[in-house]
Amino acid sequence: MGERIRYRKLYVLPTRGRSHQFSLPLKESIRIGKRDYPIQLKNDERFGTYVLWKNRKYPVEVVRSGQNSYEILFNDITYNFTVETPFSYRRRRTLTKAIQSPLSGEIKAPMPGKITEVLVKEGDTISSGDTIAVLEAMKMENEIISAISGTIARLYVKQGSTVMKDDPIAAVVSD
Amino acid sequence: MVEKYHLFSQTNFYLWFSAVTAPDMPVSAGGILNLRSGRQYMEIEGKSFRAFRERESRLKERDGKKEREKQHKRGKLTATERIDLLFDSGTFEEIDAFVTPCNSEADFGKVDKVYGDGVIAGHGKIGNRLMFCYAQDFNVMGGSLGAVHAGKIAKTQEMALKMGAPVIGLIDSGGARIQEGIASLSGYGRIFHNNISSSGIIPQISVIMGPAAGGAVYSPALTDFVFMTSHTSYMFVTGPNVVREVLNEEVSFADLGGAEVHAQKSGVAHMIYDDEENTILALKKFLSYLPLNNIEDPPALPSPGPGSRGADNRLREIVPDDPNKGYDVKEVIRHIVDSDSFFETSALFAPNIVTGFSRLNGRTIGIVANQPKVLAGVLDIDSSDKGARFIRFCDAFNIPILTLEDVPGFLPGIDQEHMGIIRHGAKMLYAYSEATVPKVTVILRKAYGGAYIVMNSKSLGGDFNYAWPTAEIAVMGPDGAVAILYRRELESAEDPAALKNELVQRYRERVANPFIADEKGYIDEVIDPAVTRQKVISAFDALRNKCVKAPERKHGNIPL
């Protein structure tokens, strides 16, 4: 067949901010300025899995892994990454430019709890910042606020519904 | 063809020539001895070898810079690149690389003379196991399917069936080649027929990496699993243009038959990924769970041993005390199977049932689990279809089935009844009962009524049926049961609510628990959730050589 596809680089895309580049084969070190600092992945009884870098231990845990998406809890902070090859990285950039989907989406429950009040109905027009529903969790009432302006296309909950974290509450279609 | 080219070492030259014996070639001892000398070499090249080289270079064109760019601009890879990604390095061998479209000489003149006719077919190793594959090349006449193109695919299918090796179709085709008319259509028919003859004998997988329209959608539909790539792949029987003409409805390609639509709504696509490379990487991972054919066992990894993980206390905590609260059954799965081994299929379609492959002590198992997090894990039309198809695949390919049950029943409602929940629910029942692979069930919580029987109950032939102490096995949920059993008492009670509460409580304690079923032998054991992994491993171990001889018949009549 053709020349074998060989990758010299992999990109890591965080949900926000700039991407990180790693050349292949992957080195067991992280570069600061001109120096490489070795990085080690270890595991022991007292600390569980951890990374040893610059003489310091950092706790690490892989929370979720998809095909090329990873949720990594590193030093108590959650990172959501996708790992991209040069081609998929380029593709992602061309496609996001080409598709530019309308700002529609689902409003999801930020935490598990019970819906004590629903303030909108299907077909209502809302603007970003409006309260959609009230969620009672840990004995606190939390307002669920829409980050999108548009029309409520669908309501997934009613008063008294119990929701889990990330369950959809409403689907909003922007006009 | 760089790699193949390298294979022709000088000695191979000789072998090749002696086999073919080109007419003008002086096959003399001297000639062979001087083979390395420049003059002789030129002489060889000057004859038939030049034609050979020329053809080879024509073949290379299909993966030239221009062709690559064309596909890359669409966000796609070329057929060659896809095959490179899929197969172990240097193992792919192409067949029929130089066939040309059948009526390329015809006056129609619309068909270019292209080697290979828009499809690359062949075999190679994936994970060091033999697999067959065909990849349509969108750069050649839009990947359209002509008679020769179809013949290559059919040939691949037939070879795979003889060899007992899986077939993978990488589909990127505009549809039937109009110029070739009936010949093209008949080609589809042949492919479909082969799909069906191979069904249940070798795994067939379709990867949609571009359009698949019209009749072309039915070959993927007949295969066992369909992978799609987001944004660049579409499947529909009639395209948006026809929809506009006939129904006067405007619909985009993506909304009509994009990957998301098929993954979430129609259930046609089992797996979708963001880009082609990850689609192929995921496919390779997926293949590692499957056997090559219906006689072999799936490949096993060295067993970590049943005791490699101690009692897992987390399993005791996942099921909430409140029976009305949901939880994520996938977390239960992750705590039972080998770490990181769960590969979910049809994750987005009918999410109230979870299906997927996993490894248990190194061996592949199929998992069917009710998902209490979505619609309380109820069985409805879509989830019955999804479950039944998955169970039948497992049964056909010797993959033992683990069922994790927490099901409140079938989804009630006019909609469901009128759409035929009876027919669809029956599929699930049929699939479970028909399956002769090892079947183990763990009842996590609710197991009510008909749905309890459906979910691989003992009476359907479950080999080992376990229950957690949290299980509630009964004809119906406490509220419903109490309302029927004590209707009169409740009507005449002074405080019906209080009486109902008390009766519900009593029903839970006395009827809806796993101990009665245990004592009567309808389940094999009530187990501590923390040792579920160990229990299930030893159950499947005991069932390794399970052999059921079903009476001979042509085939059963599953309620489709």
Next chain:
Amino acid sequence: MKIKRVLIANRGEIAVRIISTAKKMGIETVVMRTESEPAALYTELADFICEIDEGVAGGHRFLDIESVIGAAHKTGCDAIHPGYGFLSENAYFAHKCQEQGVIFIGPPPDAIYKMGNKTIARDIAISAGITVARGSQGNISHHEEAERVAATIGYPVIIKAASGGGGRGMRIVRSEAEMERMFNMASSEAAKAFNDPSVFIEKYIDSPRHIEFQILGDHHGNIIHLGERECSIQRKHQKLLEEAPSEALNEELRSEIGTLATEIARAVNYHSAGTVEFLLDADSNYYFMEVNTRIQVEHPVTEMVTGIDIVELQFRIAEGEKLPIEQNDVRIEGHAIECRINAEDVQAGFAPDPGRVERLNLPTANHIRVDTGVTEGSVIVPGYDSMIAKLIVKGDNRNDAVRRLKLALDKVWIKGVKTTIPLFRMLVRNRDFIGGHYYTDFLEKEVTQYHYNSYYEEKIAAWLAVRLFIRENWGDETDRYDEGESGQVSPWLLNKRLRQF
């Protein structure tokens, strides 16, 4: 009368905290064990355990007056320490204890009642000569009335539950348009949380600091204060970090407000420990807020800088002893900061993240104190608050304390649940926080990202993702296939041969 055995009607870290002082004083301890936390640390440390079933109908037994007092009787306790939360500020409970001959370790029921009702408390403060922010005269029952009152005192206003605390039933209203919805929400939340829907309205002071004074009084009329605590790092009115002393007070102001705090206590014949809360605006005007008639979560910072064991004094006061110190004996040395490490996901809007604490390694040093009710393997259950531990660090001065806190935070090692540690890591690097320039809505207004984000940490995490990707996708799976099986003749072939026979 010496207390011989005490029932601790609480759980978690405060129960552990009380047990440790009781042990030091030779008092036997009894705790109540519930079904949802059968192996909690406090149950292991206590001398005796009293088993209780958790209530079926929602409410739980730490809130059930009859069963708590019943437990005290059954186990032969002569006193009950309520800790914080639950029944600690329930006047009826304190009264019931007295009536049933059990010492209630806390103020007299009358003081609890008066201070617990914010409307009465405000009137008392006014008559003691303390400024309070303008507000409604008494409770408000309808949003229209609320709109009228708000119009006279001017927006923004804050709605508070009359018998509230801890941020529940509290809403800030910035315009009349919001009033109806906010009022109804606050009222229903108050009804649910405190069984009392009554609310009142106050002028809302923008960017205030939360300053509270620890007071101690005995049965002999002596009342002193132990200086202030600054609790302005809050989110949705929940305190997250407290320190003592406050950067915002000088010695003069400290003594002025401190004296007023003792005045309020004196007005209700207060004894035991309590806290008088004030709001301090940018011009050092202070307004009385409320009195908490119990031990506070954040009491350790005061203990760290004064060297006084407040729980010990609570016991001794309850036994009828005179305060062993006078106001002039109270010396504040150094600076202490407390971080509340909660099982919350800072990046997901502080959503509770209950679960099992898989690993727990907390720093130890002379200047560090950790109060915790959990151990490795403990489960943070969703029903209770989500606190894992309180990390208290002391320094010679504030800068020193912040520096030590920064180091200590890097030594906290918790796995299994997400915690508020990233928030504190961010704070100790925040210029305004380091400079002591902050106020109660500082987090909401000035901070855009609630967690410390280091480029290199993100890079390491990204490196891990790449490593996983390579292992999962390009790791040679075939090397791992079980040799014992794949070495055999293919059954497909065997099948063919069999058929040929």
